[in-house]
Amino acid sequence: MPELPEVQTTVNGLKSKVLKRAFVDVWSDWEKLVKKPTDSNLFKRQIKNKKIIRIYRRAKNIIFNLSEDYSLLIHLKMTGHLLLGKWKLVDNIWKPVDKKSPLNDPYNRFLHIIFYLNNNHMLALSDVRKFAKIELWQTKELEKELQKLGPEPLEDDFTFKRFKGCFTKKRGKIKQVLMIPEIIAGIGNIYSSEILWHAKVHPEKLVQNLKESELKNIYKATQKVLRLGIDLGGDSFSDYRNVNGEKGSFNEQRKVYKRENEFCSRCKKSKIKRIKIAGRSAFYCPTCQKP
Numbered sequence: 001m002p003e004l005p006e007v008q009t010t011v012n013g014l015k016s017k018v019l020k021r022a023f024v025d026v027w028s029d030w031e032k033l034v035k036k037p038t039d040s041n042l043f044k045r046q047i048k049n050k051k052i053i054r055i056y057r058r059a060k061n062i063i064f065n066l067s068e069d070y071s072l073l074i075h076l077k078m079t080g081h082l083l084l085g086k087w088k089l090v091d092n093i094w095k096p097v098d099k100k101s102p103l104n105d106p107y108n109r110f111l112h113i114i115f116y117l118n119n120n121h122m123l124a125l126s127d128v129r130k131f132a133k134i135e136l137w138q139t140k141e142l143e144k145e146l147q148k149l150g151p152e153p154l155e156d157d158f159t160f161k162r163f164k165g166c167f168t169k170k171r172g173k174i175k176q177v178l179m180i181p182e183i184i185a186g187i188g189n190i191y192s193s194e195i196l197w198h199a200k201v202h203p204e205k206l207v208q209n210l211k212e213s214e215l216k217n218i219y220k221a222t223q224k225v226l227r228l229g230i231d232l233g234g235d236s237f238s239d240y241r242n243v244n245g246e247k248g249s250f251n252e253q254r255k256v257y258k259r260e261n262e263f264c265s266r267c268k269k270s271k272i273k274r275i276k277i278a279g280r281s282a283f284y285c286p287t288c289q290k291p
């Protein structure tokens with residue numbers, strides 16, 4: 001599932017290309033992707049001719065502030081990613097106009113909604129599992145909704161004091177708590193395992209038992225790993241691609257996620273282990289991350 005670095009990579013790619021453009025029309029073969037409003041004809045009518053004023057990320061949400069106080073929210077969920085380009089329908093299948101474009105990558109072929117922009121370009125969602133969420137909000141209403149989320153870990157005001165404050169009165173295993181968006185925004189299964197490996201903290205350690213020094217290490221690792229993820233254009237181990245349809249390269253820097261039974265690259269003594277925490281896989285080094 002795309003996390004903060006992947007969503008930020010998408011947002012960065014969109015900013016340079018679709019700001020100040022307007023939506024002209026929408027095509028979809030899976031109208032259930034649009035959750036708000038549930039009437040897809042109403043959605044099409046409301047988004048038509050709205051200009052894109054601002055694009056930003058909040059947690060794992062991509063948000064387009066539009067003219068007339070509307071906002072479009074897209075959550076990529078499991079396997080979604082946004083693509084920019086030009087396609088044409090050939091025998092009822094969307095094919096990229098440019099045959100050499102990375103948009104021809106098989107992972108980019110699951111187009112289920114296409115927004116037509118007023119510069120003859122298209123913004124498409126490729127989503128093999130069709131779990132993505134698209135919502136059109138009144139901007140004020142959406143802003144209120146987003147206030148329920150925890151702080152952004154890469155903002156300047158996210159100090160160690162603030163980070164520590166996120167865990168006050170919280171209980172549970174650190175791996176699980178790090179992934180709760182109302183506590184800290186944007187961290188999912190890949191980056192939580194990576195962060196804890198860098199911080200040398202066992203994923204099952206209880207938040208209420210963490211020492212100050214361990215919290216400090218997790219804080220530093222959170223910023224380091226998420227920044228690295230953005231610098232490398234995200235992780236494309238699974239379906240994620242950037243708006244041009246290209247892979248990110250965080251994959252090469254992955255230390256533990258989906259590396260079970262490989263030797264730890266730091267201690268070189270132990271093999272990476274995989275355990276289940278609340279139904280999700282967690283990966284760690286038993287030598288570097290003692291219980």
Ligand SMILES: [Zn+2]
Nearest residue numbers: 264267285288
């Ligand atoms: Zn190790």
